[in-house]
Amino acid sequence: MSSDDSQTEQKSVMTYVPVYQKDEWKRHAERLGMSQSEFVRTMVQAGRSDFEVPDRYGETEDSEVDDDAEGRKGEFEERVLSTLSATDHRSWDELLEALTDDIEDRLDETLQDLQASNRVQYSGRHGGYSLASGASGGDDGR
Structure with missing residues (x-):
């Protein structure tokens, strides 16, 4: 091949x-x-x-360079660099864990906020979260 x-x-x-x-x-x-x-x-x-x-058609909503996205990329690069060291090696899994350690806390906080505003509901019977009746999932594609 x-x-x-x-x-x-x-x-x-x-x-x-x-x-x-x-x-x-x-x-x-x-x-x-x-x-x-x-x-x-x-x-x-x-x-x-x-x-x-x-x-x-291959167009994004904003075809111009997004300064905010560039800033996030630079911030993430800095996080990667600060996580690494010249003397110690980190595996992919170790890097992933170090860089995503706050995602669970962020998800938990966001879900609590969405439940408090009646936009998301949790059902133990159905085993998960869903949009609350009448709530919108957002139309911005994210």
């Missing part, structure tokens, strides 16, 4: 999500003019790369 083939070859990835989440993703994909597969691929890459989601 040539290196060009490895860039275009596709593999299937399967995951399971609650029905309400799949329905939400389907509606969002339709709004963006994307297939569900394209939507999931784009969202995963967006989460990994912190970039704006392009519309069906």
